[in-house]
Amino acid sequence: MITAENLTKVYGKRTALDHVSFEVPEGEIFGFVGPNGAGKTTTLRILAGLLDPTSGRASIDGADVEKQPQQVHGRIGYMPDFFGVYDQLTVTEYLDFYAACYRQPKQRRTKIIDELLDLMGLSERRDQLVDTLSRGLKQRLCLARALVHDPVVLLLDEPASGLDPRARVEMREILKELRGMGKTIIISSHILPELTELCTMIGIIDHGRMRATGPVHEVIRQLTADRRLRITVVGDKEPALAILEPLPAVRHVEITNGAIEATYEGDDSTAADILQALTAGGIKVSAFSQVEGGLEEAFMRATSEEVG
Amino acid sequence: MSRVVAAFWNPIVAKEYRSRMRTWRSPLAMMIYILLIAGLGFAIFSSINTFGGQPANYGQTLFMILVIFQMILLTFITPALTAGAISGERERQTIDLLFVTRIPPFSILWGKLLASMSFVVLLLLLSVPIFSLVFLFGGIELDQVLYAFLVTIVAALTLGVIGITFSTWLRRSLAATVAAYVGAFVLLFGTLGYGLISPTTIDPKATKAAAPPAITYLSPIIPLLWIADGGQSLQSYGIRYPNNYQNGGQYCGPSAGGGTFCTSTSSGVLTATGGYAPFQSQAPTGTAIPSGLFEGWQPWQATIVMQLGICLIALLASAFLLPPVRRVPWRRRRAVETTA
Numbered sequence: 001m002i003t004a005e006n007l008t009k010v011y012g013k014r015t016a017l018d019h020v021s022f023e024v025p026e027g028e029i030f031g032f033v034g035p036n037g038a039g040k041t042t043t044l045r046i047l048a049g050l051l052d053p054t055s056g057r058a059s060i061d062g063a064d065v066e067k068q069p070q071q072v073h074g075r076i077g078y079m080p081d082f083f084g085v086y087d088q089l090t091v092t093e094y095l096d097f098y099a100a101c102y103r104q105p106k107q108r109r110t111k112i113i114d115e116l117l118d119l120m121g122l123s124e125r126r127d128q129l130v131d132t133l134s135r136g137l138k139q140r141l142c143l144a145r146a147l148v149h150d151p152v153v154l155l156l157d158e159p160a161s162g163l164d165p166r167a168r169v170e171m172r173e174i175l176k177e178l179r180g181m182g183k184t185i186i187i188s189s190h191i192l193p194e195l196t197e198l199c200t201m202i203g204i205i206d207h208g209r210m211r212a213t214g215p216v217h218e219v220i221r222q223l224t225a226d227r228r229l230r231i232t233v234v235g236d237k238e239p240a241l242a243i244l245e246p247l248p249a250v251r252h253v254e255i256t257n258g259a260i261e262a263t264y265e266g267d268d269s270t271a272a273d274i275l276q277a278l279t280a281g282g283i284k285v286s287a288f289s290q291v292e293g294g295l296e297e298a299f300m301r302a303t304s305e306e307v308g
Numbered sequence: 309m310s311r312v313v314a315a316f317w318n319p320i321v322a323k324e325y326r327s328r329m330r331t332w333r334s335p336l337a338m339m340i341y342i343l344l345i346a347g348l349g350f351a352i353f354s355s356i357n358t359f360g361g362q363p364a365n366y367g368q369t370l371f372m373i374l375v376i377f378q379m380i381l382l383t384f385i386t387p388a389l390t391a392g393a394i395s396g397e398r399e400r401q402t403i404d405l406l407f408v409t410r411i412p413p414f415s416i417l418w419g420k421l422l423a424s425m426s427f428v429v430l431l432l433l434l435s436v437p438i439f440s441l442v443f444l445f446g447g448i449e450l451d452q453v454l455y456a457f458l459v460t461i462v463a464a465l466t467l468g469v470i471g472i473t474f475s476t477w478l479r480r481s482l483a484a485t486v487a488a489y490v491g492a493f494v495l496l497f498g499t500l501g502y503g504l505i506s507p508t509t510i511d512p513k514a515t516k517a518a519a520p521p522a523i524t525y526l527s528p529i530i531p532l533l534w535i536a537d538g539g540q541s542l543q544s545y546g547i548r549y550p551n552n553y554q555n556g557g558q559y560c561g562p563s564a565g566g567g568t569f570c571t572s573t574s575s576g577v578l579t580a581t582g583g584y585a586p587f588q589s590q591a592p593t594g595t596a597i598p599s600g601l602f603e604g605w606q607p608w609q610a611t612i613v614m615q616l617g618i619c620l621i622a623l624l625a626s627a628f629l630l631p632p633v634r635r636v637p638w639r640r641r642r643a644v645e646t647t648a
Contacts, residue, residue, distance in 0.1 A: 048408050050632045069633070070410060078408045084400035088327035100319035101409035145405065 001026040001184045002047065002153060006056035009042050009208075016042045018208040019056065024186060024201060026152075029179050031195030031216070032188040033299070034205035040188040041081055043205070044157045047186070048078040060153050074102070077146030081157040081188075085130040085138060091117070092126045094141065095148060102149035116144040120174060136167030143174065154178065154185040160194060172198060192299045196220070204299065223299065229271060231260040231278070232287035243281040247274060261291065318411060320419025321426075328427065341381060341431050342438070348377050349438050367445030372536035374442070375456045378435060379528055382464045383496050386428055387488035390471030392481040393420040394630065399481060404632070413630040417623065421472055428464045432457060448536075456535045459608050463528035466615040466622075467492045473622040476629045495618075499527040503546035508600070510547055517598035520546020525597075526615065531608035539607075 002024040009017040017039045024030040032040050045051040047058055049069040057064065063071035086094065092113055099109045117123045120140040125133065133141060139159060146154060159175070160168045175198055178185060189195050195202065196216055203213040204223075212219045233240045237260055244253050244262050249270045252263040264270055275288050328334055352373055356366045394417070397403040406416055442448045471488040478484040503524035510518045524530060524546050533541050597603055602610040628634065 045404075048404075050404055050407055052633045066633070070412075073408050073410055076408065078404075080401070080404050082401050083405060084402045086323070086327060086400070086402060088330040089323070093323075093326065097319050097323045098405070098409065100322075101406065101411045103410050142405075149410075 001028075002030070002058075002060055002186065004043065004047070004056070004058045007043060007046055007053045007058060008055045009039075009046065009051065010054045016208050017046075017053070017056075020205065020208070020210045021056075022203050022210060022213045024184060026184050027182050028184060028201050029175075029199045030184075030186045031192075031199035031202040032186055032205065033190065033192050033195055033202060034188075035190055038190075038205045039208040040190075040205060041157055042208075044078070044155050044186065044188060045080075048076060048155055049073060050078075074149065075152050077149070077151040077154045079142050079146045079154070079156045079159055081161060083142055085133075085141070087129070087131040089130055090127050091122060091130055091133070091141060094130045095144060098145045099148040104149060112148055112150075116147055119147075119177065120144045121170070136163050136170070139163060139167070139171065140174065143171075147178075152184060154183050156185065156187045158188055158190070160189065168194075227264055227266070227271070228291040229260075229262045229264065229274065230287070230289050230291050231262060231285060232258075233260065233278075234284035234286050239281065240278060240283045243277055243283065244274070247277060250274065259287075318415045318419045320406075320411070320416060321422050324419065324423030325426070328423065334427070337385070338431065338434060341385070342434050344381060345374060345378060345435050345438050349374055349441060353441070365447060367442040367447035368537055370445065371439070371442040371448045371452070371456075372533065372541075374439060375460070375532050375536060376529060378432075379460055379463060379496070379532060382428060382431070382460065383467060383492050385431070386424070386464050386467040387471040387485060387492050389424040389427060390421065390468045391475050391485040391488040393424065393472055394475040394626075395479060395481040395484045396475075398479060407632050414627045417472060417476070417626050417630060421468055421623075424468050424471075425465055428468065429461065432461060432464075452535050455608050456532055459528050459531045459535070459611055462612045462615050463495075466495065466619050469619045469622045469626075470495070473626045473629075476626040496527055496529060499524050500529055507546045507548040516603070518547040519597050519600040519603075522601035522610070525602060525607055525610040526618075528611055528615075531606075531611045534607045 002022075004020055004022050007017050007020040008015070020039065020043060022030070032043065034040050042051065046053050047060060047065060049065045049072050052066060057066065059065060060072050061075045063075060065072050086097075089097065095113045095116060096109055099112055100106075104112060114123075117126055120143065122137065122140060122144065125137065130138070130141060139162075143156070143159065146156075156175075160171045163171060172194075175185070175187065179198070187195060187199065199216055201214065202216045202219045204211040204219065212222055214222070231240065231244075237255060240260055241253055241255075244250050244260070247264075249264045249266045250262050251265060254261050262274065264274065271288075271290065275285065278285050349370065352370050356369065394403070397406065407413070411419075439453060442453070467488075470491040471484070474484040474487040474491065475481070478487060503520045506521065508518050508521055520530075520542075530542065530545075533539075597605050597607060597610060605613075
């Protein structure tokens with residue numbers, strides 16, 4: 001349903017997206033997670049036809065986002081991370097305006113708006129001016145706006161950002177309902193647990209690169225499969241890094257809080273081999289321990305800056 | 309047909325009408341506009357009674373002052389209506405929501421322009437009863453009023469399109485508004501000033517009367533004055549005599565009566581060359597532009613054609629600048645590395 005192939009976006013010298021690829025089949029909820037500035041919004045804006053990729057291509061329901069923007073716009077409902085509303089318009093007029101912009105016939109609009117207001121719990125606010133709504137209600141109204149033309153795909157950029165806990169729960173319930181309606185949805189967020197409950201698929205992006213993508217359980221397994229060692233050495237750490245980095249089992253080495261943290265693939269025996277390699281190399285190891293990591297920590301690791 | 313209707317009458321027009329007329333600003337603007345024009349009309353009316361003069365000129369003077377004043381008022385109002393049209397949507401963060409709908413970018417521009425220009429037309433209609441006062445005095449025909457309103461509305465449209473273009477080009481409404489006002493004043497007074505700074509020098513050998521530089525007709529002030537008094541007030545605008553020149557052993561210079569007089573450098577006897585040749589300062593009033601690019605045209609025709617040309621160019625520029633993704637035929641995407 002949604003395909004991104006090697007999406008790259010370069011702004012001057014800065015690469016915002018670096019060969020990002022993923023695929024979201026029909027009916028799936030794809031959680032797009034990464035820290036602020038990782039490239040989530042850029043990706044969603046490319047998918048919405050609001051930005052051209054420097055290279056790569058993307059399509060939605062078979063329509064190329066660059067070549068067929070009109071078809072894409074008819075198939076997507078897009079909710080940006082920051083948006084404004086018009087003043088001097090009531091909730092109903094606001095939705096009617098966008099329904100008209102999506103070329104919905106006049107006679108159908110009243111029914112569509114009634115249904116959406118009901119779905120979003122905004123029926124009682126129908127005659128209220130939109131700029132007087134609270135942020136939570138504006139978010140719901142914006143989601144309703146994205147649905148006025150009954151799109152097959154929803155691109156939601158941080159739909160729960162800036163909401164109080166109650167509004168977040170309400171938003172999550174609405175998204176669950178949309179999932180039940182069979183929509184294919186991409187939701188971006190910088191908070192992983194917020195998505196794992198709701199999503200069927202996940203993609204982790206950091207510094208413009210896709211670190212992991214696939215079904216939620218697979219990505220979690222992938223992220224937590226690596227084991228981590230915390231090593232404290234006496235004296236300079238550079239010789240220790242020089243020994244650790246070439247080791248085939250060691251995937252990643254970094255210095256965190258004054259200690260060396262090494263991610264490796266293998267079991268306890270592999271850890272023993274790593275310790276042996278260090279001591280054989282003349283490194284004075286003062287502490288050597290396994291680090292237990294949860295999902296959150298695994299995500300943090302996946303999205304942290306690489307050493308070297 | 310429905311596509312054409314959808315392109316020209318789109319939801320943006322209806323939304324703009326609705327939100328514009330719900331604020332107190334619109335009725336206030338209308339009230340101030342009418343009060344200013346009516347106040348000026350009344351002041352002229354009173355002073356004419358005081359000073360006396362030819363009754364046939366009362367209506368003409370009243371009409372001329374009112375029509376120029378109305379144009380100047382619209383020069384202040386129109387950029388304010390359009391300069392925030394697109395940049396305001398950007399600042400409010402609503403433009404992306406429009407771009408992802410099925411409304412093409414040109415319809416967004418058109419909708420904004422139509423809504424703003426409708427308000428200008430409303431202001432013009434409100435001023436009609438005040439303009440009808442000139443008929444009490446006579447001296448002005450209905451077609452003169454219609455031509456003047458046509459010039460005014462085309463000039464307002466041009467100012468509106470200039471405002472929209474700056475609004476599309478510049479990201480901030482403040483910058484767009486300042487630029488739109490600069491553009492408006494260049495159009496109105498800059499082109500008029502050009503005729504004073506760089507007038508057409510009369511060619512002594514020309515067989516036609518000289519006309520101001522073609523660019524001066526961009527200013528709606530010229531056709532408005534021309535419509536009101538048949539060009540009397542523009543008699544010597546935009547043209548100048550050559551300092552002095554030699555003409556077959558004679559020394560020539562301009563005459564007070566609009567022709568030229570030459571004198572033999574040896575005898576010092578004045579000789580009138582007479583007739584139209586070698587030159588005359590200006591064609592007889594009330595006729596077409598005597599020479600230049602718009603030879604044979606009425607000034608209002610030249611103004612309207614040039615301004616509509618500017619509108620077209622500015623609208624095309626806006627239509628190019630507005631879309632979030634500009635697709636031009638000569639742009640080629642870089643080669644894409646594909647993975648299996």
